[in-house]
Amino acid sequence: MKILEVEKMVMRFGGLTAVDSLDLSIDEGEILGLIGPNGAGKSTAFNCIAGVHPPTEGTIKFNGENTHNQRPWDLCKKGLARTFQIVKPFASKSVLYNVTVGAFATTDKRAEAEEKALAVLKALNFENKKDLKSGALTIADRKRLEIARALATNPKLLLLDEVMAGLRPGEVDELVEIIQGLRRSGVTIFVIEHIMRAIMALSDRIVVIQFGKKIAEGTPGEIASNENVIKAYLGEEYGTA
Amino acid sequence: MTGNETLAPSDNPSGGSAGRSSLMGSKTADQGFSPRKKIEGLSLLAVLLIAFGLPLVMTSPTYLHIVILIYFYAYLTSSWNMVGGFAGVLPLGHAVFIGTGAYTSTILSLQYGVSPWIGMLVGGVLSMGIGVLIGLPTFKMRGAYFALATIAFAEGMRVMVENLDYLGPFNLNGPRGLQIPPLDFGFVNFMFKGKEPYYYIILIMLIGVLALTWIISRSKLGYYLNAGGEEPEAAMALGVNVARAKLIAMAMSSFLTALAGTFYAQFSLFIHPKSIISLDLSFEIAFIALIGGRGSIAGPLLGALLLRPVSDFSRIYFGDVFPGLHLVIFGVILILVMIYQPRGIQEPLTRFYYRMLDRLTKKEQTKEGA
Amino acid sequence: MLYFIEDTINGILMGSIYGLTALGLTIIFGVLKVINFAHGSLLMVGMYVAYWAVTLSGMHPYLALVIVIPAMFLFGYLLQDIVIKPIFKAEKDVREPVTVIIVTTGIWYILDNLALLIFGPQYRSIQDNPLRGKMFEVGEMLISAPKFWGFVIAIATAATVYYFFQYTRLGRAIRATSLDRDAASLAGINQYKIYNIAFGIGTAVSGIAAITLIPFYNTFPTVGVSFDIKGFIIVVLGGLGSIGGAIVGGIIIGLIESVGPQFMTATWTEAIVYGLFLLVLFVKPSGLFGEKNDW
Numbered sequence: 001m002k003i004l005e006v007e008k009m010v011m012r013f014g015g016l017t018a019v020d021s022l023d024l025s026i027d028e029g030e031i032l033g034l035i036g037p038n039g040a041g042k043s044t045a046f047n048c049i050a051g052v053h054p055p056t057e058g059t060i061k062f063n064g065e066n067t068h069n070q071r072p073w074d075l076c077k078k079g080l081a082r083t084f085q086i087v088k089p090f091a092s093k094s095v096l097y098n099v100t101v102g103a104f105a106t107t108d109k110r111a112e113a114e115e116k117a118l119a120v121l122k123a124l125n126f127e128n129k130k131d132l133k134s135g136a137l138t139i140a141d142r143k144r145l146e147i148a149r150a151l152a153t154n155p156k157l158l159l160l161d162e163v164m165a166g167l168r169p170g171e172v173d174e175l176v177e178i179i180q181g182l183r184r185s186g187v188t189i190f191v192i193e194h195i196m197r198a199i200m201a202l203s204d205r206i207v208v209i210q211f212g213k214k215i216a217e218g219t220p221g222e223i224a225s226n227e228n229v230i231k232a233y234l235g236e237e238y239g240t241a
Numbered sequence: 242m243t244g245n246e247t248l249a250p251s252d253n254p255s256g257g258s259a260g261r262s263s264l265m266g267s268k269t270a271d272q273g274f275s276p277r278k279k280i281e282g283l284s285l286l287a288v289l290l291i292a293f294g295l296p297l298v299m300t301s302p303t304y305l306h307i308v309i310l311i312y313f314y315a316y317l318t319s320s321w322n323m324v325g326g327f328a329g330v331l332p333l334g335h336a337v338f339i340g341t342g343a344y345t346s347t348i349l350s351l352q353y354g355v356s357p358w359i360g361m362l363v364g365g366v367l368s369m370g371i372g373v374l375i376g377l378p379t380f381k382m383r384g385a386y387f388a389l390a391t392i393a394f395a396e397g398m399r400v401m402v403e404n405l406d407y408l409g410p411f412n413l414n415g416p417r418g419l420q421i422p423p424l425d426f427g428f429v430n431f432m433f434k435g436k437e438p439y440y441y442i443i444l445i446m447l448i449g450v451l452a453l454t455w456i457i458s459r460s461k462l463g464y465y466l467n468a469g470g471e472e473p474e475a476a477m478a479l480g481v482n483v484a485r486a487k488l489i490a491m492a493m494s495s496f497l498t499a500l501a502g503t504f505y506a507q508f509s510l511f512i513h514p515k516s517i518i519s520l521d522l523s524f525e526i527a528f529i530a531l532i533g534g535r536g537s538i539a540g541p542l543l544g545a546l547l548l549r550p551v552s553d554f555s556r557i558y559f560g561d562v563f564p565g566l567h568l569v570i571f572g573v574i575l576i577l578v579m580i581y582q583p584r585g586i587q588e589p590l591t592r593f594y595y596r597m598l599d600r601l602t603k604k605e606q607t608k609e610g611a
Numbered sequence: 612m613l614y615f616i617e618d619t620i621n622g623i624l625m626g627s628i629y630g631l632t633a634l635g636l637t638i639i640f641g642v643l644k645v646i647n648f649a650h651g652s653l654l655m656v657g658m659y660v661a662y663w664a665v666t667l668s669g670m671h672p673y674l675a676l677v678i679v680i681p682a683m684f685l686f687g688y689l690l691q692d693i694v695i696k697p698i699f700k701a702e703k704d705v706r707e708p709v710t711v712i713i714v715t716t717g718i719w720y721i722l723d724n725l726a727l728l729i730f731g732p733q734y735r736s737i738q739d740n741p742l743r744g745k746m747f748e749v750g751e752m753l754i755s756a757p758k759f760w761g762f763v764i765a766i767a768t769a770a771t772v773y774y775f776f777q778y779t780r781l782g783r784a785i786r787a788t789s790l791d792r793d794a795a796s797l798a799g800i801n802q803y804k805i806y807n808i809a810f811g812i813g814t815a816v817s818g819i820a821a822i823t824l825i826p827f828y829n830t831f832p833t834v835g836v837s838f839d840i841k842g843f844i845i846v847v848l849g850g851l852g853s854i855g856g857a858i859v860g861g862i863i864i865g866l867i868e869s870v871g872p873q874f875m876t877a878t879w880t881e882a883i884v885y886g887l888f889l890l891v892l893f894v895k896p897s898g899l900f901g902e903k904n905d906w
Contacts, residue, residue, distance in 0.1 A: 088475035105480030397885030572717035
């Protein structure tokens with residue numbers, strides 16, 4: 001069963017085509033990676049899928065339903081959650097408050113929402129920081145907060161936009177484990193990442209885009225040996241890493 | 242008492258953090274009936290007792306008048322706070338709602354003999370419609386548009402009322418304003434000889450709006466308003482329809498503000514477009530809210546307690562020589578507070594209150610332990 | 612018909628001056644993303660500076676530009692640096708500095724009432740005014756000379772400002788800051804210094820507007836208030852942050868005010884202005900020339 005199907009998606013801003021006729025799909029329970037050089041259109045693709053702006057052309061189906069003209073909050077309530085590349089905590093509020101906002105997507109009662117939020121924090125080994133002001137967190141914790149908030153909405157599909165950028169290697173490993181744990185608990189994951197080591201370890205399948213167009217698709221092994229990809233993107237970097 | 246005693250030792254070291262999280266509306270502070278809760282409850286009870294008993298002690302109508310106006314402004318600012326504080330936008334034309342409330346109930350009672358209490362509700366509903374009308378196009382845009390739209394709407398309204406003697410069948414009486422003849426005193430007519438009834442009415446209104454604010458701040462709507470005010474994109478991605486939450490807040494705020502308009506009309510028995518739909522009034526509410534502490538429950542009350550006396554006394558003593566003095570003082574206080582206490586004076590005061598509470602709690606606990 | 616043309620011309624002339632008074636507002640908003648509510652008060656300060664410069668020295672009103680422009684630039688620069696900057700810093704996490712907006716209203720009250728305290732409530736107009744009541748006769752029409760020159764100054768100022776922001780190094784740096792504060796600071800641009808300069812430019816432009824007004828308009832402490840509200844409507848009409856939009860928006864308001872009274876009472880033209888403002892907000896909130904993304 002496909003949880004997300006994107007067909008011939010085009011996104012233009014004025015004269016600039018950020019995403020060009022992109023096709024991709026994700027099976028339920030899968031982890032799909034999306035990689036590409038800076039400015040390839042990855043975040044724009046995420047924004048279209050999450051309902052921030054409807055694509056100029058093409059269709060997006062989430063759970064078999066066309067999402068055209070559905071707004072981010074509608075999609076969130078239907079089980080599509082996302083994180084932001086540039087983290088956006090509700091800075092003056094505590095970690096628990098932040099996560100509770102997400103949990104309210106599933107209930108109207110504060111006690112229930114808070115309980116749910118605490119459970120999520122516990123699952124992410126984040127409970128000890130629940131009373132800290134989110135604006136005062138370290139970058140790693142802010143990223144973790146992004147994930148926690150998104151998870152609290154009870155997503156079926158989770159879009160992770162560079163949640164590992166700026167983290168230390170140890171923190172990356174911990175996050176990889178957490179994400180794998182999420183998949184085991186039944187969440188489908190679509191992830192944009194620059195850290196090759198992480199995305200190769202995580203993904204079942206990887207889609208590579210450049211200038212908004214898909215240039216390759218396959219298992220991490222296939223992608224690593226795909227000449228187009230090496231030329232366009234990975235270059236020497238991956239070979240030596 | 243037994244439950245309390247078993248809880249007390251483990252509660253002791255975390256007393257401070259429990260207090261802070263109870264401020265944020267966390268559940269952790271609700272455990273049991275701690276001495277801390279008891280003191281909080283007692284101090285609230287004491288404040289209520291003082292508030293309700295004040296007219297028995299304060300017999301001077303002049304001072305009572307000043308206190309009534311403090312409550313009136315605290316009520317207005319709390320209503321403003323629902324949208325201006327929680328929703329993170331800046332309404333600068335709330336006088337339009339005061340005007341709508343005042344004119345609606347007054348016209349209904351003067352021309353049709355309808356009780357001002359009913360007129361109050363009609364005015365509230367009408368005002369809510371206006372609030373939604375302003376918010377509908379502007380909440381989707383940058384905050385500056387909303388601020389400008391509220392100002393333009395309030396000024397447009399003032400110009401209209403000043404230039405119209407009749408709006409359809411309704412007599413607005415243009416720039417001369419409307420006078421309510423003090424004839425039929427009594428509760429139904431919302432008209433009283435002494436100041437005490439007005440005192441209790443506005444006090445109950447104020448308690449009501451503060452309680453409502455407290456409930457909202459702990460509800461889904463409150464969380465959504467705060468989230469949408471701070472980071473709209475993130476809030477939307479978490480399932481928050483930000484514009485709708487703001488619209489609900491605006492509807493409540495404009496409804497409640499209009500009620501105060503009716504109160505003012507019945508209290509002063511005279512309404513005048515230049516004073517009641519004025520920009521000065523709209524700005525004064527916003528100033529009080531920011532100085533007191535935007536988005537907090539106690540902020541509007543503290544702001545009004547601090548600023549109203551300043552305004553009254555500068556008007557009494559310097560009014561003839563220097564009519565705008567209180568606004569200059571407001572302006573200076575505002576700038577200083579915003580530089581040194583951007584969250585308003587409620588923040589240091591709340592901190593002080595909790596420190597006192599901590600100290601008292603400790604004393605109580607050692608007493609109980611012994 | 613002749614009256615109609617005459618009114619139309621006068622409306623365009625006066626409207627361009629309205630546009631000029633709103634230009635500073637749109638410049639400051641364009642960079643700081645803050646509505647400067649003290650904008651009318653800055654115009655008032657400019658008028659007093661111009662009034663005293665002309666009265667004390669006896670110079671031609673337009674010559675006072677050489678005093679008013681630098682004085683007002685400095686005034687705006689320091690106002691932003693001393694009063695507004697600390698508040699920006701206190702709220703730097705916040706995406707939309709609402710506090711800064713309300714502080715500018717505090718500045719409004721302080722400036723207006725200080726003027727009242729210092730200069731008293733009386734209306735002042737320049738004595739020995741070479742432009743007073745001067746008219747150009749065009750056929751059978753009478754065109755006010757100071758308004759005509761005001762129109763010329765308004766267009767020239769708008770063109771200069773536009774050129775400055777589009778083609779000079781400093782102007783581009785200012786625009787870069789307005790687009791992305793963080794990126795600009797990464798590129799080595801001092802955000803707050805840019806804000807100071809932008810505020811200075813906006814204030815200096817208000818000074819130029821003051822110069823065009825004093826030959827035919829009285830100076831008094833609350834003179835800014837009516838231009839304030841008008842300015843807000845103009846910038847929304849033209850598109851917040853748009854330089855050309857401010858002038859066009861001003862001309863639209865000027866036309867409604869001068870042509871409207873032929874068809875209705877003057878108070879209703881005021882109502883039409885507010886109505887138009889709300890219509891724009893509902894139908895095309897980005898204004899006639901506003902950038903679409905800038906919501």
